[in-house]
Amino acid sequence: MNFKNYHQKKRFGQHWLVNNLVLEKIKEVAELEEKDFILEIGPGRGALTSKLLDSKINKLHAIELDKDLIDLLNKKFKNDKKFSLQQGDILSTNLNSINKKITKVIANIPYNITGPILDMFIGRLGMVSENNYQKIVFLMQKDVVDRILSREGNANAGALSVRMQLMCNIRRICDVSPSSFNPPPRVFSSLVVFEPLRPELRLDIKLEKYIDKLLRLSFNSRRKMIRNTLNSILSEDEIKQLSESSEICFNLRPQDLSIKKWIKLAEACIKITNKK
Numbered sequence: 001m002n003f004k005n006y007h008q009k010k011r012f013g014q015h016w017l018v019n020n021l022v023l024e025k026i027k028e029v030a031e032l033e034e035k036d037f038i039l040e041i042g043p044g045r046g047a048l049t050s051k052l053l054d055s056k057i058n059k060l061h062a063i064e065l066d067k068d069l070i071d072l073l074n075k076k077f078k079n080d081k082k083f084s085l086q087q088g089d090i091l092s093t094n095l096n097s098i099n100k101k102i103t104k105v106i107a108n109i110p111y112n113i114t115g116p117i118l119d120m121f122i123g124r125l126g127m128v129s130e131n132n133y134q135k136i137v138f139l140m141q142k143d144v145v146d147r148i149l150s151r152e153g154n155a156n157a158g159a160l161s162v163r164m165q166l167m168c169n170i171r172r173i174c175d176v177s178p179s180s181f182n183p184p185p186r187v188f189s190s191l192v193v194f195e196p197l198r199p200e201l202r203l204d205i206k207l208e209k210y211i212d213k214l215l216r217l218s219f220n221s222r223r224k225m226i227r228n229t230l231n232s233i234l235s236e237d238e239i240k241q242l243s244e245s246s247e248i249c250f251n252l253r254p255q256d257l258s259i260k261k262w263i264k265l266a267e268a269c270i271k272i273t274n275k276k
């Protein structure tokens with residue numbers, strides 16, 4: 001088999017990036033350096049892989065699910081010592097042996113597993129990450145990026161935006177139209193750079209966990225006012241005390257709370273429940 005008679009598989013979210021300007025842009029925003037150890041998710045036919053390998057990096061390790069692509073990729077990059085390839089599902093790949101070495105994660109990700117990929121690489125509130133990623137560069141679905149970057153007051157604001165913004169600095173580089181891919185996906189894409197906050201810049205683990213709990217509760221019923229959501233975890237008396245002591249307006253709905261207010265609310269709840 002060669003790349004020409006290979007049939008693309010829709011179920012693997014295969015949309016080859018064919019726009020050279022976008023490929024160049026990904027390489028540019030990755031700011032590659034000699035010490036970089038890159039992890040690429042889903043190299044596909046290797047378009048992005050060869051761009052990245054064509055620079056002074058230390059290593060690029062790629063993980064591709066599609067068995068039919070493995071020989072083709074190994075053949076294509078056999079002369080490049082920086083390259084290594086592993087067949088498997090990224091979501092069940094154990095990265096323990098290389099996780100600490102990886103400096104950047106770069107990918108045109110399969111859109112059908114966006115959520116789990118974000119959980120795996122950006123992490124979760126209340127969990128210390130074992131890795132040391134400086135940058136995560138993803139080409140991903142634009143509507144997910146719109147949600148991630150939403151601020152309070154926007155209909156898109158949700159648990160996802162608060163979580164992501166508490167865990168990393170996020171920059172949208174550009175939007176990418178379906179015509180940049182073959183076959184074109186049905187949706188627009190965006191190129192995004194995530195810079196995970198170093199552990200010392202993250203909030204206290206307990207506080208993060210509490211915020212996560214509040215987010216889950218409140219956004220499960222986003223039409224409810226915060227006051228009513230809190231009913232399930234605090235007594236009426238505690239809510240009353242809280243509304244007197246904190247500056248949070250309890251009549252707001254969750255999508256109207258800023259990140260700062262989520263932090264304040266969680267801090268106040270922790271304080272009041274500790275008093276018990």
Ligand code: SAH
Pocket residue numbers: 012013014015016017018041042043044045046047048049063064065066088089090091107108109110113
């Ligand atoms: N990087 C290539 C291909 C992107 S398409 C390009 O830009 O052209 C997404 C790629 O991810 C496909 O090659 C697909 O086979 C692969 N893929 C899909 N699900 C995967 C998974 N769970 N783990 C690893 N790779 C996966």
